[in-house]
Amino acid sequence: MRVLFVCGREPEYVRNQIILKALHQHAEVTAITDSGKGYIVRHVRLLFKILFHRKAYDIVFVGFYGYLLIFLMRFLTRKPIIFDAYLSTYNTLCHDRKIFAPESLIGRFVFWMDRLACQIADIVVLDTRAHIEYFIKLYRLPATKFRVLYLGYDEELFIPRPPPPEHPFKVFYYGSFLPLQGIEHIVQAAKLLEHEPDIIFQIVGGGMRFNEIRGLAESLQCNNIGFLGWVPYHQLPDFIAQASICLGGHFSDETKAQNVIATKTYQFLGMARPTIVGDNPANAEIFTHGEHVYMCRLADPQSIADAILTLRANRDLREKIALGGYMHLAERYSIVRIGTILNDIIQEAQSHACLSG
Structure with missing residues (x-):
């Protein structure tokens, strides 16, 4: 053809x-x-x-x-x-x-x-x-x-790597700061976890709402978030490899956010990283909570924070969903x-x- x-x-x-x-x-x-x-x-x-x-x-x-x-x-x-x-x-x-x-x-x-x-x-x-x-x-x-x-996902670029050290416990996200991504909920979750000194957040990217989100973090005095700006696409795997867990999203409750699966979710799972996603209809089509990913409620910073604490406390669960998510993707997608x-x-x-x- x-x-x-x-x-x-x-x-x-x-x-x-x-x-x-x-x-x-x-x-x-x-x-x-x-x-x-x-x-x-x-x-x-x-x-x-x-x-x-x-x-x-x-x-x-x-x-x-x-x-x-x-x-x-x-x-x-x-x-x-x-x-x-x-x-x-x-x-x-x-x-x-x-x-x-x-x-x-x-x-x-x-x-x-x-x-x-x-x-x-x-x-x-x-x-x-x-x-x-x-x-x-x-x-x-x-x-x-x-x-x-x-x-x-691109299997030639996003390849499983050994997990990073236990400390610090790095929570990684990247995005273009669009409304559907709900990055404000990540920032608010980070604020809820500010008394957990070993948990640090790394956010890569920039875009439409970057200044607004950065301003929110400053107003909340979030000292556990690093905004790293844009990085070349081919360098993303290096940042993902350093993450203890990744935030796939989308975390807003807008219509579009509920109908799509974030590109980054596939990439994180392709590198066998335990990944938190929003509990939306699209993610539920192909992922199972506790087997492939860990799901949290949409537009809910407390639910994101609770998911992070649960995964930090349960290494076996992290390893289970990391391997389960990777095998699921490798077989079907x-x-x-x-x-x-x-x-x-x-x-x-x-x-x-x-x-x-």
């Missing part, structure tokens, strides 16, 4: 990177991508690359973020299109980040754009069943349109396994096209 892969975000973005590796397992892949900075400029360059592409293909896979590209691809070809929606633009801009009001002109436009893009595609891929249910209900789309594709699932989806799209043609 010859697959043309296009994406609006850079191919190095984790979701695109993993899907590209998985596609190569069973297909001849031509990727039209752009790693340059600037969302609009990148799409202009992609437009010209796509318009002048002449190599034959059997199917189009529109990766993340492809909401604008899918309209172009449907205009250019009648070949089957698989669309990795991955997120709702409407939810992200109007509910998660609250940049625009849902009933505003832009809010209504992105809602229409999301819905039409999914209608145009032959098959829409999303990262959890909970997310699919959300799309079906929000956009009033048929369930037959969707397939689930759990994210997985490896690149090879994702490639097999993707191949089935591609074959299905091609069969439907042949029947309708």
